[in-house]
Amino acid sequence: MRAPAVLVLEDGRTFRGAAYGAVGETFGEAVFNTGMTGYQETLTDPSYHKQVVVMTAPHIGNTGVNDEDPESGRIWVSGYVVRDPSRVRSSWRAQRSLDEELVAQGVVGIAGVDTRAVTRHLRDRGAMRAGVFSGDAVADVDTLVERVRQSPEMVGADLAHEVTTPEPYVVEAEGERRFRVAAVDLGLKRATPRYLAQQGCEVHVLPATSTADDVLAVQPDGVFFSNGPGDPATTDGPVAIAQRVLEQRVPVFGICFGNQILGRALGLGTYKLRFGHRGVNQPVMERATGRVHVTSHNHGFAVDAPVDGTPVDTPYGRVEVSHVDLNDDVVEGLRCLDVPAFSVQYHPEAAPGPHDATGLFSSFAELMEGARASTH
Amino acid sequence: MPRRTDLEHVLVIGSGPIVIGQAAEFDYSGTQACRVLRAEGLRVTLINSNPATIMTDPEFADATYVEPITPEYVAKVIAKERPDALLATLGGQTALNAAMALHDAGVLEQYDVELIGADVDAIRRGEDRQAFKDVVDSVGGESARSAVCHSMDECLAAVGELGYPVVVRPSFTMGGAGGGIAHDEAQLRRIAGSGLQASITTEVLLEESILGWKEYELELMRDRADNVVVICSIENLDPMGVHTGDSITVAPALTLTDREYQRMRDLAIDIIRAVGVDTGGCNIQFAVNPADGRIIVIEMNPRVSRSSALASKATGFPIAKIAAKLAVGYTLDEIPNDITRETPASFEPSLDYVVVKIPRFAFEKFPGADPYLTTTMKSVGEAMAMGRSFLEALQKAMRSLEAGHGGFWTTPDPDGATVESSLREASVPHDGRLLAVERALRLGATAEQVHAATAIDPWFVDQLQQLVELRAEIVAAPDGPLEEELLRAAKRTGCSDRQLAALRGTTEAQVRARRHELGVRPVYKTVDTCAAEFEARTPYHYSAYDEESEVAPSSRDKVLILGSGPNRIGQGIEFDYACVHACYALSDAGFETVMVNCNPETVSTDYDTSDRLYFEPLTVEDVLEVVHAEQLSAEQGGGRVVGVVVQLGGQTPLKLARELEDLGVPVVGTPPEAIHLAEERGAFGRVLADAGLPAPRHGVATSYDEAKSIADDVGYPVLVRPSYVLGGRGMEIVYDDEMLVGYIRRATEVTPEHPVLVDRFLEDAVEIDVDALYDGTDLYLGGVMEHIEEAGIHSGDSACSLPPTTLGRKDLERIRHSTEAIARGVGVRGLLNVQYALQNDVLYVLEANPRASRTVPFVSKATAVPLAKAAARVMLGATIAELRGEGLLPAVGDGGELPFDAPISVKEAVLPFGRFHGVDTLLGPEMKSTGEVMGIDAVFGTAFAKSQAAAYGELPTKGRVFVSVANRDKRAMLFPVKRLADLGFEVVATEGTAEVLRRNGVSVSVVGKHSDGRGDDVVPLVMAGEIDLIINTPWGVGARVDGYEIRTAAVTRGVPCVTTVQGAAAAVQGIEALVRGDIAVRSLQEHHAALAASTRAAQAAT
Ligand SMILES: Nc1ncnc2c1ncn2[C@@H]1O[C@H](COP(=O)(O)OP(=O)(O)O)[C@@H](O)[C@H]1O
Ligand SMILES: Nc1ncnc2c1ncn2[C@@H]1O[C@H](COP(=O)(O)OP(=O)(O)O)[C@@H](O)[C@H]1O
């Protein structure tokens, strides 16, 4: 018999359920994810740091947990909200049950909740702070709401340094080495260096706290800015790096948080979305070709730029919005017209999600190829 | 890219009659397509021989041809209409094959018609098993090892390589027709033999067996900008080896990690590109090895399929509608998602619920049929349910089936069931296998044992295990009412009040009372394609025991329309047609229409057919809760629930009428007491007596002795049957005491609650079917149908003609008067269907059904009058006079007095015998047909010929006819056979028949009797394809061995086989028409215009 648990939202709405994973209490920004597969990748995506993730898919844990699918060394979500956790694991790759894994990593979750009701609430009211309390942590609602309101906001949170690698490390290129890439780890997922390596990149993964000199010291053919958690408006270090790299005309590629970093480096603003994009079914149009890709998303903030296609002048020349989300016209990609730099707000590395956009990694390779040609 | 401007006129091909493997779902997709294309301002020409479809309603196309879907007839339509393009990907395999034939015959080229949706090469690559394997290979996918064979020798050789068991799969067929799993040479010879028959390219594929692997399906769409999206993933609970159409299927896939799922998705996208389905939908099936995740591609359908309909209903993404838009040039991103309105169709739906589909079988109707499930599809319908968990959806789907049980625990376990016997039972796939699985677990089998026996994925087994554990808690709970927590837990897993009552030894009413007392009621969630990420604009709901309900308040007067549930023999698409028409008519009349149904194949469950759609089982419990939810919505919004319509969905909703009314639900139309008057034999007898109408002498028996004394009294032969049935279930003609004993023994539950009806059987009587409307004052005679086969062959299985061809004025007057008397006596408000038998000038009443009948759509199309629409209005208080005034009904006259030059419409039934090997194809009082076609023309012969061509393929105009008839038929058979001889047919007959023919100057060659076993009989000739037409009437009483063998051979070889004298006469007229060779095609619109004109003329004359 699972201990009682309650999900408490900052605006006072509560949902009762049963403890799932570790028993105790936890706080974070409540967000929902609409993916029907890939809970393991989602849980281990550093971008979910400090977030209480609500899964809209009703059955979670069916295929258990294995050591191949994690996108980082640990589970990052601060809390997990599901409707129907699986008792058994059904996959030839499964090594443990998800429940065991959550307990082992001390992740407090809640099950048996009307996750659709929670989702509709967040959709209408916007993402907000939340707390999950189970077992002895369950107390009277007013106190719990109070404590949720005392927990830190996502707006203004600088979190990249909390999830980044402590030490630099290198991922070898697959096959012959064609490029050296400096990857600034703001919450890097494992799939990304894998895709870069496939393009013949030797990937030097550097901590978020690195300086521009650290990055340039690698003598990179290209610089990569990863995805990651927090409010881009407060993450100044990486922005400074990006600006130096742009001045040097070293090719730049950014994903998700990296897209916002490039945007800020170019002088564009960022803002918080009402409830963000989290799922694996978002239709994104590539302006240049009109092609629509079904893409994997995980972002609560977005870059503020004109989506009608008019280029914006920046200290580094013109930049245009290269990709838009067809659901809500949110900026999903930037392309510089006068310096070798581009970025996307979504996840071409997928994991979880469709592989429609993996071509972007070869685009990065071509960009580096081109830059090399022009300098020699 | 915007829509193509070079297209102005599109020809859409429907899928023809409902057959196993191709059911109502293609009416749903075709209707959507026609709607879309017309909304785009295109001229739409439609050809479909199935009158029971919504798509063939004249308002859905500019020109609607109810003509056979054969290359010949489609070519005639093309020559007459000259369309720019042909859309054949929405009419199932029938349309696709017709299109291919037209291409090969050069017709498309000759008239410069472009095939849109998928081009010929794409269709070939997708449909031709070997070509497809090459495609799979080219994209780095894997297929099962196999060999294409064109002869039995090639098959035997191939098996040497592949070994047994081996899977036989013919090309260009649907629903696995002619396929199967062969475990030895004998089976191989049988299966591959008929497989070579079934394939239009006499080609079968022998394939390595991968029985027991996990089976999946993906539904994809692609536009001409090469954008591809996956609409839905479907997982089969029954592993490989059971046809998807016969499997319990689940959406979305539940036991794949993202890595495996994405691999499958990548493969599917590469395949759709390589095959070259450039615009529209397609469906690809995969098998996954549970041991190592190895993926094998099974097949693709380069068209909208059965599963696409399921996927559309499961996700809210209307695949057929979008496919039609893509076919005329739009791209996915240009098409709005009409559920969210804001977002485009170029996304992939996300589900926050689970969908379960369970097939509905009809083995009870085909004694002798192999009841095991294999690669040949055998189900006749399906029910779908949604829930917030797998178990909730599964249990709702189970009770939606109306398969004799109300889900788990509602029927007793078989005597002496043990773990072993249950596991053994579960190890062979069959209808109701899940009951055996649950029983095995309940009796103590481990999940591992069940998985080992069934190969059902451990996750699903554990779900059932959880249900078994919950059951134990419920049974063990202290006496008296259940605790709220346990009750909630039970409802969350989808248990019905009836199931709980069964477990607690109380009544459904008590459980319901307890539930309501505790406020344990379902909420209604919304199908929105996006897991609540965006707001849904379409109220498409399903119930769940969860926290928050999403039913919006409304201020309008609401009418609930109860649908007809899963298709089955005796209750098919015709009833959905009536329900859909009620929706249209009532929303035109200003009501808010609320549809309740659980059949994913139908138009009624399209979210834009009614104002609100509840995808729910049709049980008292589920309907009551919907009514309650709508009453709340009315209270909050200031509207009211004015009524519930139970008369249009066939027996399913009719059965609920009384109980619903007793529970305070406003049932509109014919009141339940009146329904009872018509359904209950004694009461109905009194109605007839009062009206002075004769009925066959009859009685009601609750035991053999009673039955026997009635039989002695009314005299043999008698017709016996259980009361309260549709489609003549369990109905038999009994010729003597011995047969009577047998019947009573077989009719298991003969009790005072379930008596047997014993009627005098009227021999050689003409059967007449009537559909009428009654408003309490006036009668509107919708149509009078004269059956071609004599009474004794179920009305649903016999061909009939409208207007009647041999009835005189006097008969029609009698029919009108009798029908009116019955309508008045019963107290009908709405539709009434009466069946009469005319025997030596006495008009007997066989039965009256106070509801929409199977023939309503046929009548509506034959007479150009929307009967069901009018009925819905009458049920809500409109009078026939008012409707005549409105123009919904003709100002004067009705279907009983059609002008003499009115076109003749012939309805022919389509039978599924081809699917059930070794089943007698003889017709009787128990209905066996799955669908029907309509042939319409100025003269009977031609109309009949068309109906045959549509149902079974063209009648022969020359060649050899085999005649073998019962003695009583010999005289009647003379003329037609002589006529055939005059037309140049060579006649072959059995001894007795031959004598009579010879004596009357017909030259005949004699063949022996099969039963003599000398091998000189006709069966080998039929098998050798040397017989073109068979006239074979039953041998009266007793063994019908010969007839049986002959008819079976006929089915195997697809030779037209007439089993009644009347049918033979009609066939001859049809053949004469064909010989004259002047058969033309004419659209319903033309027919209806002509009819209107001559009606006006006739009135002017009088
Ligand atoms: N090689 C095989 N081994 C075992 N079962 C198979 C094999 N190929 C097909 N089947 C089963 O037969 C069913 C029908 O095969 P399919 O190719 O889909 O024919 P259809 O065209 O009738 O859909 C499939 O759903 C699957 O369960
Ligand atoms: N007394 C009878 N004599 C001859 N045929 C009959 C008689 N009663 C019924 N039948 C035949 O049986 C068929 C089915 O009987 P019916 O009462 O219509 O049952 P259902 O409710 O299944 O339609 C009829 O269509 C008719 O052909």
Ligand SMILES: [Mg+2]
């Ligand atoms: Mg198939």
Ligand SMILES: [Mg+2]
């Ligand atoms: Mg009948």
